[in-house]
Amino acid sequence: MLRPIRVAATLILLRDGAQGMEVLLLRRADKADDQNSGASVFPGGVVDTHDRSLHPMCNGLDDAAASARLGVADGGLDYYAAAVRECFEEAGVLFASDAEDQVVELDGLPPPQLEAMRHAAEQGTDALLAMCDAQGWRLAVDRLAYFSHWLTPPGMPRRFDTRFFIAQMPAGQSVKPDGRETVEHMWLKPAEAAHPARGLKLMNVTRRTLEQLATFGSVADCMSHARGLAGIPLNMPRLADGPSGRRAVNMEEAAYEEISRIDPDGTGHARYALEAGLVTQLSARVRRVTGSADEAASAPGSHSYFVGGESGHWALIDPLPHGSAQSDVLRTAAPGRVRWLLSTAPRTQAAVDSLESLRSSWPDASVLWPEPGETLDLGGATLQVRLAADGASAFRALQFLLAEERTLFTGAAGATALHAGGEVEWIAPGSGFILRHAA
Template identity: 75%
Template sequence: MNAKPSTTPPGAPQAVARPIRTAASLILVRDSARGMEVLLLRRAEKADDQNSGASVFPGGVVDTHDRSLHTMCKGLDDVAASARLGIPDGGLDYYAAAVRECFEEAGVLFASGIDGALVELDRLPAGRLEAMRHAAEQGTDALLAMCEPQGWLLAVDRLAYFSHWLTPPGMLRRFDTRFFISEMPAAQDVKPDGREIVAHMWLKPAEAVDPARGLKLMNVTRRTLEQLAGWDSAAHCLAHARALTGIPLNMPRLADGPEGRRPVNIEEAAYAEIGRLDPEGRGDARYALEAGLATQLSPRIRRMAGDEESPHSYFVGGDAGQWALIDPAPSGEAQAGAAPGPVRWLLSTAARTEQAAAALEQLRSSAWPDATVLWPGAGEMLDLGGATLRTLQAGPPEDGAAARQFLLAEERFLFTGTAQSPAVPAGDEVEWIAPASGFIVRSS
């Protein structure tokens, strides 16, 4: 097992903080003979745009003037909108911005006439529609001036709140975006503005994410399309959206790995570890652990990733610069080169048997001749010099011997070793669990 370079340790220089802008996006769906389709707009190519050329849903930044549209919103006030979004106030700004951006980018307007029905823009003379579109593109106040004389109200009650995403730390531009969803209004056609948006397409969600289609999709767009692929009709999709409660914030994190740097989503195994090691979004944490990869989990802990036949090994040390090695790999020579300092103790989470004890002693003599092999019992402490390892019994004894876990008290780190279902101590003694394989996780 060859040691590989470690990731940047916690405490490395922090990335420059990026301002976060609030935004709103509107997902439009419709039924067709082929099933439910979703509208995607292709952004223009721009050198300074991280989403240049991407296929996206209509949307954009919430404007400070969007609050002036509150009086024009139908069926929803700011109190109800804010409660739905889980914020103190200003929730209606997002709904209004979603409607405004959809009209500016796609020419689709969610507005109701005096009779309460959605306006039928296709019945308007072409010249009048273009003039209205041009006026609305001048800003929020222009949209207000366009709707008021005709008695139109923004039909925000047709929008269902769908999801909440925050751009990962480390990105050049970060957006805190609320996504809404609605069915495409009848008697309206999509008309891209030709500047920000250069093309549009209606696709089944599964078609849009198919690599053969070749669309450039942002992570949030791809994840949303994958979710939408689960519904066969617009009615079923919207019924689901309107029934949602407690919509969580999704904030991916950038990480590196065999496929290059990419966003890691909240449900992926590596997510919690990436958040601990790289909260600033440098992107140097990992979403895959190759055998032999050394990772500095904290100033006191370094992990050597195991392979299919051996668990992870953990170097654990205190302020004195002497280290304990928990579960050393059978080929200890490679690990010796990755040790952060002198290894004084060898520990094992396995049950102490004659075979296990002989194997660990043989490894000590060949790779760690200056170390001492310890088999502490439950409750025993090991002073690392400024840090303490406490031994816990991992489960009931088997054949007279019991597996063990080790708790680094100062960092509330529990090393579980081969235990399949670790018995986590009650209370708040454990914050992080370091398993035999995979990534560290927060204690539930």
């Protein structure tokens, strides 16, 4: 079931401390129905439909400029206004400018008045609008710098499309958690907050943001960086399972592209680690079996691939020899009748013997050494044979292109794919995760 995506805004507050730049974190209250219960977070929340009414009170930025900065057709200023509103509600810090264009200093107000103003703002955007109007204040959205854009992975109970902003903590104000949504606050250096030894419960996006913030030595450097960004890409992690349990996999991780292909809806059946004996259904036509690391040296790669079509007959590419630990897994994992045994390795006697040894498992299978340029019809799946390397050697490595899925089986580690060509979309390497081919 597709889950609705809610738009949100987050404001990351920064200050320069004695030991370097510090960031504000709030601890969320413990709630049974909250997937982020007890987590340390930045102030933020959902963009309200009424946040648009705050546009006339926004200082130094109009909706056209805000929308252009965020890359949206309109309504960009809603995010800035929501970030300011949520920061005031959750942390008690208000980015508002007075008539002299100075950020207001709330600490100078009588505590009962400040509490009443905050309570009024929590009633909704109309109350915040009235409060600012009565004080002669405008929301200081021009003090915010757009920093990053994250989308919660598919498969999570709640999904948020969130714009992250950064700003320097205003002088003359103090952080006061609201006691309901947030119950504690702390100022920490980003690297310290992100370090496991600190023991904070952090969402993936919070940890990744802290790691990015840790690269800056001062608030000025961080703000300058954010304001100079020409374009901010969308980051959408994906859920996958593995030795440490289910977790979010970020876009720069090796498994990301494979997860996006085989589990686009985030059911969690994809894996972020390749373990010996792992059987992975890459598509209806392709099943992969991963061998152990110590066996990889005796074969073209640590993966073997079953490739077939609707006929129910399958080719097996790069199987390890009979008697290896993987060969037992291969027999169990076979999705149907194995009719052809293929190898990407050069045709040496050792490679021939390796394929021939599999006849004890599949006695009626044909051992094939096709020539480059040949086409193998597997019945609903077509393999085009390619030469993997130039040269005059009689021992030449091969590649196989599954035409229907534009997937190239290389037998090589990683992204190596000579002569891939424009018709190749995916690389299925001899070891490692499948990945998109950069044409």
